[in-house]
Amino acid sequence: MQNDVVKESRRVKLWARILLISSVIGPGIIAGTADNDAGGIATYSVAGAQFGYHLIWVLFAITFVLVITQEMGSRLGIVSGKGLAALIRENFPFKATFFIISLSFIANWANVLANISGISAVANIYNIPNWLFVLSSASLVSWLVISGNFKNIQRIFLTSSALYLAYVVAGFMSHPDWSAALKSIVVPSWIPTQDFLFMAIALIGTTVTIWGQFFIQSYFAEKGVRTQDLGLAKLDICLGAFWTNFVAFFIIIATAGTLYANGITINDAADAARALEPFAGSLAKHLFAWGLYNASMLGAGVVTISTAYIITEAFGWEGKVNAGFKESSAFYKIFLFCIFSTALIVLIPNFPIVTVLVASQALNTFVLPVLFFFLLRLLNRKDIMGQHRNGKIMNIAAWVSIVGLTVLNLVYFVYLIIGFFD
Amino acid sequence: MPYLSRLLNSKVSDSADTVIGRLEDVLIRVRPGEYSPLEYVVIKKRHQRKRVIIPYEAIENFSSEEVSLRTLFSKINFLEHEPDGFVRLNRDVMDQQIVDVAGARVVRVNDLRIGDFEGKMCILGIDVSFGGLLRRLGMSWMDFLGVMKVNLIDWRKAQPVEGVLKLDSVSKDLTRLHPADIANIVEDLSAKQGSNLVLSLDKNMAARVFEEIDPEIQKLLISQLSPEHAARISERMSIDELVDLIQSLPEHQSKQLLNFVEQDRMKKVKKLLSYEDDTAGGLMSTDFLAGLPDDTIAATIEKIRKLSDSFRSLNYVYIIDEKGKYKGVISFRKLLISDKREVLKDVMKKNIHLPVLYPTQSIKSVAHLMTKYDLNSAAVVDQENKFLGVVAVDDVMRVLVPNA
Numbered sequence: 001m002q003n004d005v006v007k008e009s010r011r012v013k014l015w016a017r018i019l020l021i022s023s024v025i026g027p028g029i030i031a032g033t034a035d036n037d038a039g040g041i042a043t044y045s046v047a048g049a050q051f052g053y054h055l056i057w058v059l060f061a062i063t064f065v066l067v068i069t070q071e072m073g074s075r076l077g078i079v080s081g082k083g084l085a086a087l088i089r090e091n092f093p094f095k096a097t098f099f100i101i102s103l104s105f106i107a108n109w110a111n112v113l114a115n116i117s118g119i120s121a122v123a124n125i126y127n128i129p130n131w132l133f134v135l136s137s138a139s140l141v142s143w144l145v146i147s148g149n150f151k152n153i154q155r156i157f158l159t160s161s162a163l164y165l166a167y168v169v170a171g172f173m174s175h176p177d178w179s180a181a182l183k184s185i186v187v188p189s190w191i192p193t194q195d196f197l198f199m200a201i202a203l204i205g206t207t208v209t210i211w212g213q214f215f216i217q218s219y220f221a222e223k224g225v226r227t228q229d230l231g232l233a234k235l236d237i238c239l240g241a242f243w244t245n246f247v248a249f250f251i252i253i254a255t256a257g258t259l260y261a262n263g264i265t266i267n268d269a270a271d272a273a274r275a276l277e278p279f280a281g282s283l284a285k286h287l288f289a290w291g292l293y294n295a296s297m298l299g300a301g302v303v304t305i306s307t308a309y310i311i312t313e314a315f316g317w318e319g320k321v322n323a324g325f326k327e328s329s330a331f332y333k334i335f336l337f338c339i340f341s342t343a344l345i346v347l348i349p350n351f352p353i354v355t356v357l358v359a360s361q362a363l364n365t366f367v368l369p370v371l372f373f374f375l376l377r378l379l380n381r382k383d384i385m386g387q388h389r390n391g392k393i394m395n396i397a398a399w400v401s402i403v404g405l406t407v408l409n410l411v412y413f414v415y416l417i418i419g420f421f422d
Numbered sequence: 423m424p425y426l427s428r429l430l431n432s433k434v435s436d437s438a439d440t441v442i443g444r445l446e447d448v449l450i451r452v453r454p455g456e457y458s459p460l461e462y463v464v465i466k467k468r469h470q471r472k473r474v475i476i477p478y479e480a481i482e483n484f485s486s487e488e489v490s491l492r493t494l495f496s497k498i499n500f501l502e503h504e505p506d507g508f509v510r511l512n513r514d515v516m517d518q519q520i521v522d523v524a525g526a527r528v529v530r531v532n533d534l535r536i537g538d539f540e541g542k543m544c545i546l547g548i549d550v551s552f553g554g555l556l557r558r559l560g561m562s563w564m565d566f567l568g569v570m571k572v573n574l575i576d577w578r579k580a581q582p583v584e585g586v587l588k589l590d591s592v593s594k595d596l597t598r599l600h601p602a603d604i605a606n607i608v609e610d611l612s613a614k615q616g617s618n619l620v621l622s623l624d625k626n627m628a629a630r631v632f633e634e635i636d637p638e639i640q641k642l643l644i645s646q647l648s649p650e651h652a653a654r655i656s657e658r659m660s661i662d663e664l665v666d667l668i669q670s671l672p673e674h675q676s677k678q679l680l681n682f683v684e685q686d687r688m689k690k691v692k693k694l695l696s697y698e699d700d701t702a703g704g705l706m707s708t709d710f711l712a713g714l715p716d717d718t719i720a721a722t723i724e725k726i727r728k729l730s731d732s733f734r735s736l737n738y739v740y741i742i743d744e745k746g747k748y749k750g751v752i753s754f755r756k757l758l759i760s761d762k763r764e765v766l767k768d769v770m771k772k773n774i775h776l777p778v779l780y781p782t783q784s785i786k787s788v789a790h791l792m793t794k795y796d797l798n799s800a801a802v803v804d805q806e807n808k809f810l811g812v813v814a815v816d817d818v819m820r821v822l823v824p825n826a
Contacts, residue, residue, distance in 0.1 A: 081614030089517050094558040222612055315555060316530020
């Protein structure tokens with residue numbers, strides 16, 4: 001029995017330790033870093049290659065939406081001391097909980113799939129056998145999380161965050177037109193095509209995510225931040241949102257300055273790495289490839305951990321300390337299921353991954369407004385939030401963001417359906 | 423015997439079969455160690471937003487098939503306002519976290535089992551199984567093979583987590599658990615709930631529970647507590663554990679905590695702080711019982727009787743002379759069987775026959791020495807044989823097996 005206790009208590013400790021790692025780097029930075037996962041990097045790369053600097057202002061707008069939604073999440077977490085999944089379970093009918101959690105699970109699972117296929121893309125760049133690279137990477141992520149060697153995780157996390165600077169370097173190496181790039185941050189431009197709208201929405205969809213909303217709240221709730229530190233939390237959120245879009249800015253610049261300038265079209269982040277070589281040198285290619293690997297691994301780890309937490313929290317499997325490992329390891333089972341089911345799917349030859357990913361983005365866009373609706377309801381509850389309830393201005397800002405997202409998402413969704421039947 | 427989820431939302435009709443509304447909630451009072459009888463039911467009236475609260479005695483039939491009243495609805499005295507001191511089962515208990523005291527764990531309430539106890543309809547158990555979740559979804563048919571076990575927790579052995587926050591008092595069953603078990607429960611809870619649970623315990627228990635908590639979670643809890651509360655807990659912690667905690671905290675927090683340490687403890691704390699973590703000096707405890715070479719056995723036993731409360735564990739008496747030099751050790755067994763009139767120096771195991779530790783010795787060599795000589799604890803001395811402290815085998819184990 002002692003052994004079981006040892007194993008199970010690790011789950012709790014894992015969370016605690018991740019939280020503490022982040023208190024070194026700053027929690028907003030972690031969330032912001034993981035936000036730029038494989039899907040994000042692919043989207044930024046393609047956005048830059050296809051539309052040059054024209055979409056950069058969207059990043060500027062996203063920063064505000066991200067700050068608004070994540071600030072609300074952090075405030076709810078700090079004041080209630082609970083994660084979003086737990087709060088939904090406790091305050092809404094169980095059927096509603098089951099509905100939103102199941103959808104979130106599917107959307108997150110697809111997100112893990114995107115990250116694992118990012119790993120597969122890196123294998124293709126270097127002509128490494130796919131199965132070898134994907135399975136060993138999946139095993140590495142699982143081993144790191146389950147073995148609980150936290151000193152290693154800490155080092156990897158820190159290195160990983162720093163590795164994103166690779167994109168900043170790559171951005172500089174593409175010799176961008178700085179004045180045009182900086183101007184495009186604040187001056188909106190619009191190309192009236194379907195593709196442009198599509199890409200703008202994809203940029204939003206990859207930054208404001210379902211898992212991110214759950215993650216940021218658990219983060220602040222379980223870290224034990226006190227209500228008097230709400231101001232500090234806001235600062236963290238702002239820094240994190242800035243960092244996310246700062247990296248995104250440089251990825252767009254890198255592909256805009258090279259691929260867009262030379263009229264080369266790409267479909268994903270691996271294409272971008274390969275296509276960069278002739279223009280920015282082989283170092284740029286390696287920076288992009290390893291940046292992608294880093295982002296995929298980090299994304300696979302963080303999104304999966306977050307997913308396992310959502311499920312265990314909502315269904316009450318979070319604390320079965322004395323039950324045997326077989327019964328109680330719901331957390332590990334969910335974790336391993338997500339990592340290895342997606343790894344196997346990526347390895348199926350000719351599997352239509354792109355279709356699955358597009359479908360998952362559609363699901364993401366459908367679930368996000370619903371989730372925000374739950375979030376807003378909770379934030380306006382006096383018995384939960386007390387004096388930290390949403391003010392009028394915050395509610396209006398939130399509703400504008402939600403309605404804006406929903407409208408854009410619906411348009412995106414309609415295009416998806418039209419595109420699907422063409 | 424029904425489950426609450428089956429009853430909620432069922433139609434309520436009176437003796438004339440007129441449908442009044444739907445069952446929305448049930449009110450009970452929580453008393454430690456008792457099955458709570460159902461006392462009032464909340465009915466949402468048909469086609470109205472109004473809710474009425476009626477006493478449970480007015481109900482004749484309370485099953486998943488039907489909920490019906492004994493008399494006509496018009497004859498019932500219902501309450502105008504919700505009575506004080508009651509808990510709503512649907513709103514406050516269902517889906518909330520509870521501490522399963524018997525299992526020393528935190529679980530979520532999936533459903534509640536209701537049944538007859540001593541002639542009264544009571545809450546008997548808490549369903550925490552997966553089957554309970556399926557029932558809530560109306561999908562119990564999925565378990566047509568009957569493979570899912572019902573996992574009920576006795577209502578009397580449960581402690582609501584929110585109750586900890588609100589009542590600031592904990593059931594006796596919970597405080598009777600081993601500190602390590604309570605520590606596990608605290609680790610299961612969020613930082614906010616966990617720190618509240620620790621604070622609701624009495625000083626000594628709080629300190630012992632706190633010592634058992636994983637160091638990383640200790641750090642989270644400390645940042646959640648006010649400096650005064652943190653000081654209250656640290657006051658009763660053993661000095662070596664306190665030193666470990668202080669060492670793990672960021673500078674501003676450790677300074678804050680040090681400000682509250684009493685003068686006489688401060689000296690010891692400062693000394694221990696100067697040793698490296700994984701050396702005998704860092705591992706050792708300064709909580710030990712010492713005697714002078716010329717003390718009699720009788721006087722020593724009397725001393726143990728008086729001071730026993732202030733020690734966590736006590737197996738040996740260390741004999742130290744007036745200059746603080748280590749002379750020898752005597753076990754409790756030896757104390758018991760020796761002639762009461764003898765003095766310690768004549769019955770003790772003499773220092774020269776005993777292996778000792780030096781403060782800079784690494785944990786590996788400490789473990790090696792203790793294993794080699796089968797020691798439960800070993801004395802730490804400096805170059806001049808001055809007694810510094812004691813390393814017990816559990817201090818070593820905690821470092822070697824950190825996740826237990």
